[in-house]
Amino acid sequence: MNDIVGGPNPTNIPIAMANxxxxxxTYFGMIAxxxxxxxxxxxxxxxxxxxxxxxxxATSLEEIGLYMTFSFVFTSGNIMPYWTQPFFNEHRELPIVGCSGVYRLGHGSALLNTVSYDSALGDDVVQYNVVVLHY
Known part of the structure; x- marks a missing residue:
């Protein structure tokens, strides 16, 4: 997953934030x-x-911690993980709690590894190793 915050074509943008x-x-109160x-x-x-x-x-006052809900959209189906994660932990784990398409009724987990992070721009590359069990 390639997350681009800066530059002319960001793929991650804030849509609301508190004063x-x-x-x-920790960007507490931002929704993107x-x-x-x-x-x-x-x-x-x-x-x-x-x-x-x-x-x-952004849901933590003590560290950059994100509550995320998103779909991985592939041509063969969608996988929807939901989790809260400490963003700067190099290794993270998240549950897969719902799937659709060819992965319908699926569940599983994903291990995340931050490959690179540009603190000046906020851009990052995160490797996801996903295991999904489905019927």
Missing amino acids: FTAQSP AMDDLSTARPRPNSEIVGRAQGLFG
Whole structure:
């Protein structure tokens, strides 16, 4: 998943924030939309296999922690993970609680690994290793 915050074509944009958010080092109170490219390898120029589309909110006063709800949109079906995560943990895990399309009734988990993060721009590349069980 390639998350682009800066530049002329961002894939992640704030859509609402509280007055307090501007003073918060954790962006607490911000809600954003995302439409990130998903690639076969953790490189922006790798083969595109789909998109990660959804919403997230900054939900922690102590660290940058995001509550996210989004769909991985692939040609073969959609996977919808929901979780709260400490953003700067290098390794993270999330549950897959719902799926659609060919993955209907599926569930599973995903292990996340931050491959790169540009603190000046806010852009990042996150590798997802996903296991989905379905009927």
